[in-house]
């Protein structure tokens with residue numbers, strides 16, 4: 006009950022012999038060692054922390070078998086940007102304080118990048134709707150929504166809502 | 177949890193897939209996996225083998241042909257939702273799909289998968305019943321066409337046999353002088369409906385010359401609201417006739433109390449949603465005229 010598959014993740018081809026029942030999220034984490042893709046629910050597609058892009062489209066990697074991804078190209082959070090060269094959305098998340106604990110962030114980013122590719126100029130309501138499949142239990146979503154709208158606005162040369170002012174930490 | 181052990185095959189043709197299904201009655205077709213994989217992860221389902229349909233080109237694609245929209249079983253829900261020709265032929269489809277889970281799920285979930293899965297609260301089966309669509313089922317050496325109302329038998333139970341594949345879904349285009357609407361009530365956007373209603377209202381000289389109403393979430397399967405339709409036929413889609421239709425809709429809400437809603441609440445929802453969707457569909461019918 007094993008199969009040899011080749012999956013390209015962030016440009017690197019991984020050829021592995023894996024159990025048929027191995028889920029893609031576990032392939033990414035355990036076989037590729039890319040642990041930026043998270044598991045937040047019991048593999049039921051609820052939390053969105055495992056969202057990656059398969060052939061450029063956002064998918065939840067807990068509801069796909071690794072063998073189904075044979076021959077496919079996948080982008081994970083590690084392939085989105087680097088510390089020195091953050092993706093536009095990562096920069097917006099940083100500027101707008103769109104994360105606290107960070108557990109959900111990689112999934113939200115992988116979803117939002119695809120969403121913005123498809124929606125040239127989304128409304129706030131559309132952004133909120135697009136996030137229902139990604140649970141965040143820290144932020145209350147407000148800053149996430151602002152960051153995504155800001156990233157969309159800067160792409161069109163519009164002036165986004167300014168980020169919150171830097172405040173001094175309490176003494 | 178993780179799924180129990182199973183065999184996995186990804187055939188290239190419908191014939192091959194049918195042979196595999198016929199040789200092992202515990203084998204299941206795998207489409208988008210957005211319902212099947214989580215149920216396997218929970219070990220609610222433990223098929224002996226998965227017959228992955230993803231490489232079968234013949235099950236992909238969709239086309240508007242005259243007054244029918246033919247949708248290959250493996251068409252992704254999101255692709256159908258965004259297709260402009262489909263939107264022109266029957267804008268109800270995109271309105272309904274906008275309520276199915278969320279975009280990331282619809283990127284992978286297929287039209288055939290949702291219809292074959294046949295959750296009693298699912299939106300697409302309700303749309304197929306409301307529009308009077310059909311399902312094409314293939315088995316080795318034969319094919320049959322099943323009307324939506326005969327296809328859905330019970331929650332997650334259809335007329336499909338284990339040796340059959342759903343190959344195509346046929347959705348009628350929106351008839352002339354007809355308005356459409358789908359609305360649902362769910363705890364959160366993207367959840368299965370507590371109750372949802374699909375309405376098609378055809379107006380002639382201000383009165384309803386045809387009405388089709390179907391509901392999801394309120395009973396053991398997607399249900400035609402025949403009595404509510406009858407109350408509107410030949411009458412203007414408002415006032416007393418609409419009140420009688422809304423009242424008649426209540427009795428179709430038969431689902432037992434569950435954690436999310438009581439039967440009484442679902443009766444109220446069915447009634448309110450009939451009012452809202454009929455009114456909206458009638459407005460749209462007037463706009464189209």
Ligand SMILES: Cc1cc2nc3c(=O)[nH]c(=O)nc-3n(C[C@H](O)[C@H](O)[C@H](O)COP(=O)(O)OP(=O)(O)OC[C@H]3O[C@@H](n4cnc5c(N)ncnc54)[C@H](O)[C@@H]3O)c2cc1C
Pocket residue numbers: 049050051204205206207208209210211212213214229249275276277278281284285286287288289290292293295297298299300336340341342343366367368369
């Ligand atoms: C978080 C979440 C929220 C969701 N919310 C909703 C919602 O609000 N409304 C809704 O309607 N759905 C919802 N879904 C389900 C989703 O729409 C699924 O995509 C759909 O029900 C199944 O489609 P699939 O292609 O993924 O099928 P799969 O999961 O692959 O298959 C489902 C079943 O159908 C059978 N099957 C599939 N294709 C065929 C075929 N061609 N012939 C014969 N049998 C076949 C399979 O064997 C299996 O039993 C949700 C799912 C998740 C994870």
